[in-house]
Amino acid sequence: EVQLVESGGGLVQPGGSLRLSCAASGFTFSSYWMSWVRQAPGKGLEWVANIKQDGSEKYYVDSVKGRFTISRDNAKNSLYLQMNSLRAEDTAVYYCAKVTIPDSWSGFDYWGQGTLVTVSS
Amino acid sequence: EIVMTQSPATLSVSPGERATLSCRASQSVSSNLAWYQQKPGQAPRLLIYGASTRATGIPARFSGSGSGTEFTLTISSLQSEDFAVYYCQQYNNPFTFGPGTKVDIK
Numbered sequence: 001e002v003q004l005v006e007s008g009g010g011l012v013q014p015g016g017s018l019r020l021s022c023a024a025s026g027f028t029f030s031s032y033w034m035s036w037v038r039q040a041p042g043k044g045l046e047w048v049a050n051i052k053q054d055g056s057e058k059y060y061v062d063s064v065k066g067r068f069t070i071s072r073d074n075a076k077n078s079l080y081l082q083m084n085s086l087r088a089e090d091t092a093v094y095y096c097a098k099v100t101i102p103d104s105w106s107g108f109d110y111w112g113q114g115t116l117v118t119v120s121s
Numbered sequence: 122e123i124v125m126t127q128s129p130a131t132l133s134v135s136p137g138e139r140a141t142l143s144c145r146a147s148q149s150v151s152s153n154l155a156w157y158q159q160k161p162g163q164a165p166r167l168l169i170y171g172a173s174t175r176a177t178g179i180p181a182r183f184s185g186s187g188s189g190t191e192f193t194l195t196i197s198s199l200q201s202e203d204f205a206v207y208y209c210q211q212y213n214n215p216f217t218f219g220p221g222t223k224v225d226i227k
Contacts, residue, residue: 035216037218044206044208044218044219044220044221045157045159045165045208045210045218045221046218047210047215047216047217047218050215050216059215059216062122095164095165099212100167100170100176105153105212105213105215105216106153106155106170106171106212107155107156107157107167107169107170107171107176107210107212108155108157108165108167108210109167109170109176109177111164111165112164113164114164
C-alpha cells in the first residue's frame with residue numbers, strides 16, 4: 001500500500017524557517033518525480049515545487065523561488081521542503097504528492113494527509 | 122506561467138443529473154491535464170489524467186475530454202458522494218491548478 005506521511009509543520013514567526021518531511025512507502029520512490037502542493041485555509045490548491053527522481057531537476061512556483069528548496073533522499077525514501085523567509089501568505093496545509101507515471105510528469109495519484117504550516121507573530 | 126481557469130465557479134445539480142465542468146488553459150498544454158475531486162478535510166483524489174484516462178478505481182461515470190486549451194470533465198449521473206470541489210491541473214509547464222468548481226446539491 002502506497003503511503004505518504006508528512007511531518008514538520010507548525011507555528012513559525014514571519015521571517016522564520018521550517019523543514020517539512022515526507023516519508024514514502026509502498027512504491028519504488030526513486031522512480032518517480034515528487035511534488036509539494038499547498039492549500040491555504042479555505043482556498044484552492046497551489047503547486048509549490050517538484051523534483052526529479054535523482055534530484056537533478058527542480059522546479060518552483062514563482063512565489064517561493066529563492067526561499068524554498070525541495071530535496072529528496074532516495075536511500076531513506078524521503079522528500080523534504082526547506083522553507084526560509086516565511087511569510088504570512090505561506091500559511092497553508094502542505095501536501096506531499098506522487099506522480100502517477102514513473103519517470104514522467106502526470107497527475108498526482110497519491111497524496112499525504114497534509115501538514116499545517118502557520119506563519120504568524 | 123500557464124494560467125488555468127474553470128467554469129462555472131459553482132454548479133448546482135440534482136442527484137442523477139449530468140454535470141459538465143469546463144477548464145481552460147492560457148496556452149496549449151497538449152493532453153497534459155488532470156482532474157481532481159476534493160471533499161472537506163480530505164486530500165485531493167485523482168480522477169483523470171492525460172485529459173481522458175481514468176485513474177485506478179475511478180467509476181466510469183467520470184469522463185474527461187479535450188486537448189490544447191479546452192477541457193471538460195463530465196459526470197454522467199451524479200451520486201451523493203460526488204458533491205465536492207473539482208480542480209483541473211496542467212502538468213505541461215510545469216504545474217498549475219485551476220481555481221476549482223464546487224458541485225453542490227440543487
